[in-house]
Amino acid sequence: MGGRPIPLLIRGGTSSIGLALAALGRLQGLTVLATTRSADRTPMLESAGVHHVVIDDGEIADRVRAIVPDGVDGAVELVGTNVIGDTLRAVRPGGTVCFTGMLSDEWSIPDFYPMDWIPNGVRLTAYSGEAADLPASVLQAFLDHVHRGRARVPVGRVYHLDDIVQAHRDMEAGVVGGKGVVLL
Numbered sequence: 001m002g003g004r005p006i007p008l009l010i011r012g013g014t015s016s017i018g019l020a021l022a023a024l025g026r027l028q029g030l031t032v033l034a035t036t037r038s039a040d041r042t043p044m045l046e047s048a049g050v051h052h053v054v055i056d057d058g059e060i061a062d063r064v065r066a067i068v069p070d071g072v073d074g075a076v077e078l079v080g081t082n083v084i085g086d087t088l089r090a091v092r093p094g095g096t097v098c099f100t101g102m103l104s105d106e107w108s109i110p111d112f113y114p115m116d117w118i119p120n121g122v123r124l125t126a127y128s129g130e131a132a133d134l135p136a137s138v139l140q141a142f143l144d145h146v147h148r149g150r151a152r153v154p155v156g157r158v159y160h161l162d163d164i165v166q167a168h169r170d171m172e173a174g175v176v177g178g179k180g181v182v183l184l
Contacts, residue, residue, distance in 0.1 A: 059086055
């Protein structure tokens with residue numbers, strides 16, 4: 001990947017998917033930016049491979065562009081429809097936003113007008129795949145990197161199977177603080 005570093009924005013960086021994306025992005029040599037609503041989660045994001053943590057108050061495009069003036073090459077939107085317009089503004093022409101999460105639990109954009117919402121030259125796509133869409137060899141390669149210490153996904157809390165109800169409550173409340181692990 002010669003030339004300039006390729007910047008990736010992860011909106012919703014402290015989610016389990018966001019943390020895994022940060023580790024994967026770092027492994028690929030990308031410059032990883034990720035958002036969190038809470039500054040105290042910065043060390044967790046940095047330990048997962050994030051280069052630049054952006055505190056998310058609902059409007060981050062200007063702060064992202066202060067770090068990457070031309071805009072990021074790609075963004076993964078995990079928060080939802082309530083911030084997608086702002087995420088689109090953080091991406092450079094020719095870049096792509098992949099909408100794949102609904103952490104905000106807002107499912108639609110009222111009065112969506114693509115010509116107004118999507119900046120010229122920025123692509124918007126979506127992904128709603130399943131675990132079966134990930135080739136086993138790709139998953140194994142990532143697990144090998146974790147095993148060797150080249151990738152780290154922070155573990156927030158560990159639960160026993162008897163505590164599965166509490167694990168779900170904690171996940172819904174957003175208090176796990178990393179990957180939730182259930183021991184069998």
